[in-house]
Amino acid sequence: MTEPLGPTGKPAIVTGGTRGLRVIITGAGGFVGKAVARDLARHHDVVGIDRAPFTCDGIAPIIGDLCDAQVLQSAFSSGCDAVIHLATIPGGAAEADPALARQVNIDSTMTLIDAAAQAGTRPRFVFASSIAVLGDPLPAQVDDATPVAPTLLYGAHKAMIETWIATQTRRGAISGLSLRLPGIIARPRGPSGMKSAFMSDVFHALVARRPIVLPVSPEATMWLMSLRRVARNLVHALGIEATGAFTLPAIRTSMRDLVDAIADAAQVDAALATHMPDPGLESAFGRLPPLSTPFATALGFAHDGSLAELVASALATLA
Amino acid sequence: MTEPLGPTGKPAIVTGGTRGLRVIITGAGGFVGKAVARDLARHHDVVGIDRAPFTCDGIAPIIGDLCDAQVLQSAFSSGCDAVIHLATIPGGAAEADPALARQVNIDSTMTLIDAAAQAGTRPRFVFASSIAVLGDPLPAQVDDATPVAPTLLYGAHKAMIETWIATQTRRGAISGLSLRLPGIIARPRGPSGMKSAFMSDVFHALVARRPIVLPVSPEATMWLMSLRRVARNLVHALGIEATGAFTLPAIRTSMRDLVDAIADAAQVDAALATHMPDPGLESAFGRLPPLSTPFATALGFAHDGSLAELVASALATLA
Numbered sequence: 288m289t290e291p292l293g294p295t296g297k298p299a300i301v302t303g304g305t306r307g308l309r310v311i312i313t314g315a316g317g318f319v320g321k322a323v324a325r326d327l328a329r330h331h332d333v334v335g336i337d338r339a340p341f342t343c344d345g346i347a348p349i350i351g352d353l354c355d356a357q358v359l360q361s362a363f364s365s366g367c368d369a370v371i372h373l374a375t376i377p378g379g380a381a382e383a384d385p386a387l388a389r390q391v392n393i394d395s396t397m398t399l400i401d402a403a404a405q406a407g408t409r410p411r412f413v414f415a416s417s418i419a420v421l422g423d424p425l426p427a428q429v430d431d432a433t434p435v436a437p438t439l440l441y442g443a444h445k446a447m448i449e450t451w452i453a454t455q456t457r458r459g460a461i462s463g464l465s466l467r468l469p470g471i472i473a474r475p476r477g478p479s480g481m482k483s484a485f486m487s488d489v490f491h492a493l494v495a496r497r498p499i500v501l502p503v504s505p506e507a508t509m510w511l512m513s514l515r516r517v518a519r520n521l522v523h524a525l526g527i528e529a530t531g532a533f534t535l536p537a538i539r540t541s542m543r544d545l546v547d548a549i550a551d552a553a554q555v556d557a558a559l560a561t562h563m564p565d566p567g568l569e570s571a572f573g574r575l576p577p578l579s580t581p582f583a584t585a586l587g588f589a590h591d592g593s594l595a596e597l598v599a600s601a602l603a604t605l606a
Numbered sequence: 607m608t609e610p611l612g613p614t615g616k617p618a619i620v621t622g623g624t625r626g627l628r629v630i631i632t633g634a635g636g637f638v639g640k641a642v643a644r645d646l647a648r649h650h651d652v653v654g655i656d657r658a659p660f661t662c663d664g665i666a667p668i669i670g671d672l673c674d675a676q677v678l679q680s681a682f683s684s685g686c687d688a689v690i691h692l693a694t695i696p697g698g699a700a701e702a703d704p705a706l707a708r709q710v711n712i713d714s715t716m717t718l719i720d721a722a723a724q725a726g727t728r729p730r731f732v733f734a735s736s737i738a739v740l741g742d743p744l745p746a747q748v749d750d751a752t753p754v755a756p757t758l759l760y761g762a763h764k765a766m767i768e769t770w771i772a773t774q775t776r777r778g779a780i781s782g783l784s785l786r787l788p789g790i791i792a793r794p795r796g797p798s799g800m801k802s803a804f805m806s807d808v809f810h811a812l813v814a815r816r817p818i819v820l821p822v823s824p825e826a827t828m829w830l831m832s833l834r835r836v837a838r839n840l841v842h843a844l845g846i847e848a849t850g851a852f853t854l855p856a857i858r859t860s861m862r863d864l865v866d867a868i869a870d871a872a873q874v875d876a877a878l879a880t881h882m883p884d885p886g887l888e889s890a891f892g893r894l895p896p897l898s899t900p901f902a903t904a905l906g907f908a909h910d911g912s913l914a915e916l917v918a919s920a921l922a923t924l925a
Contacts, residue, residue: 393712394713397712401704437769453755454765455762457756
């Protein structure tokens with residue numbers, strides 16, 4: 288068990304210089320990456336790296352692996368004011384291919400941090416960490432003091448990189464901030480390598496009026512954030528000086544309430560969703576207790592406001 | 607800042623099966639490694655790995671790098687009941703060659719843990735971590751709740767592996783224990799890659815009646831343990847079931863008291879030692895506050911007893 292790093296910089300100071308930065312985004316062709324890149328491209332010089340070809344308005348794409356030195360050289364050749372590091376091998380995919388997960392989540396990430404430190408002058412480094420760094424089972428109430436105790440390989444990788452970023456920040460090489468993201472909805476259909484894919488699948492099924500059998504019970508509780516909101520939080524992280532590692536706020540909902548809210552918003556029958564709980568998924572993703580995030584809240588990070596707003600935002604970006 | 611992992615297993619249960627184990631020791635040709643290997647070879651089947659050729663009575667030596675798959679295959683080919691992982695690129699050497707340090711301290715160590723898990727049935731894995739995982743500056747009193755906040759690359763590597771070992775232990779792959787070692791004396795003369803080499807150099811100089819200029823003040827305070835004692839503690843770790851990560855007990859002494867104790871024991875003039883403090887070394891190694899280690903003490907780990915006993919033990923093994 289390790290304690291959250293907490294913010295170690297000054298809180299919530301919005302810097303004047305948040306226009307015209309050279310920002311490198313990894314995983315820029317992904318679900319979250321594209322949304323962040325699109326937001327940032329309005330005011331910044333954005334380079335997006337992804338291993339799969341992608342296009343995004345106003346972004347210079349670099350297609351290749353983060354472990355390829357030439358990819359990093361291209362990305363950092365014109366300097367670096369900030370990095371938003373989203374590329375990862377997530378939970379389920381990491382369990383299926385631990386060697387690849389270690390290469391991307393540890394090796395390439397450490398190399399990326401080195402490259403950023405060398406290309407810039409104490410560049411901002413925003414790391415998409417995960418609530419997977421927290422333990423299983425969780426305490427009755429999670430807050431900024433809840434110990435880090437991952438059980439997933441993915442969660443351990445994220446926790447290890449949080450430590451590395453905190454050290455490199457302490458050494459003055461970067462200005463690092465690790466944000467622990469909750470479940471982000473609604474991801475596109477298809478294999479994401481995420482064990483938590485059902486949280487998005489329920490949106491696609493209900494909107495299409497298809498029945499869906501959910502692998503958690505109606506009582507299962509989750510922490511969720513919409514795509515738009517997570518993009519806004521990640522962009523916000525560039526404009527403040529705080530460093531450290533902590534959990535972002537999230538809407539906590541039961542699966543029953545989520546299904547009802549989607550059914551209400553999409554004018555469909557909630558009974559399309561039925562339940563056949565998988566004990567492993569229920570335990571890992573369906574027992575999330577009340578969450579208190581004073582660090583993040585004080586720094587201006589926010590959740591979607593309400594379950595209805597979360598669902599409306601998720602439905603608006605349904606791909 | 608991360609909190610010490612603490613012991614998560616049962617305390618101080620000496621297992622019956624501490625004879626005839628197949629034990630793999632990394633860094634077995636090193637200063638600590640040889641002492642541990644010699645102790646263990648009396649009752650166990652010991653395989654020692656080191657990158658430099660070495661001999662040690664009763665040990666099957668494997669010479670090669672831990673990042674060489676064939677080396678690991680040879681070491682684990684006949685199974686594995688326990689590993690004592692000592693091989694590392696220490697503080698000063700890691701700062702001088704960060705890429706090599708990452709390869710040995712992170713990559714090879716993670717591969718070693720995988721190999722151990724595959725070769726054995728939840729094998730014991732004892733990891734020589736370091737007080738370098740703790741922060742600089744330290745609080746007025748260090749105990750088992752002191753946050754992890756390394757500034758050295760070496761300290762960050764050790765903290766990251768503590769997290770990995772705790773996760774793999776939680777998953778049942780290994781039975782891991784990370785022990786944070788204090789300064790170990792007296793190391794052999796010559797370059798060790800350790801920034802703290804002066805703690806051993808003072809023994810060699812005084813015994814040889816040579817003057818020595820110490821890079822810390824007489825008031826500098828250190829945490830120290832003798833070679834014999836650390837070997838005993840590492841062997842003890844094999845015979846208990848506790849898991850987690852915590853700091854070992856140590857004798858806290860000022861440099862003035864240490865010099866006087868060596869001079870007394872060796873019947874030489876303490877004035878041979880003079881001081882020209884290096885602010886970096888004084889800050890990193892000479893401001894160690896009082897240390898309380900209830901976790902380790904409850905589990906049967908011990909320091910040398912007194913400064914006089916520490917010095918006598920260090921002098922007895924002076925190479």
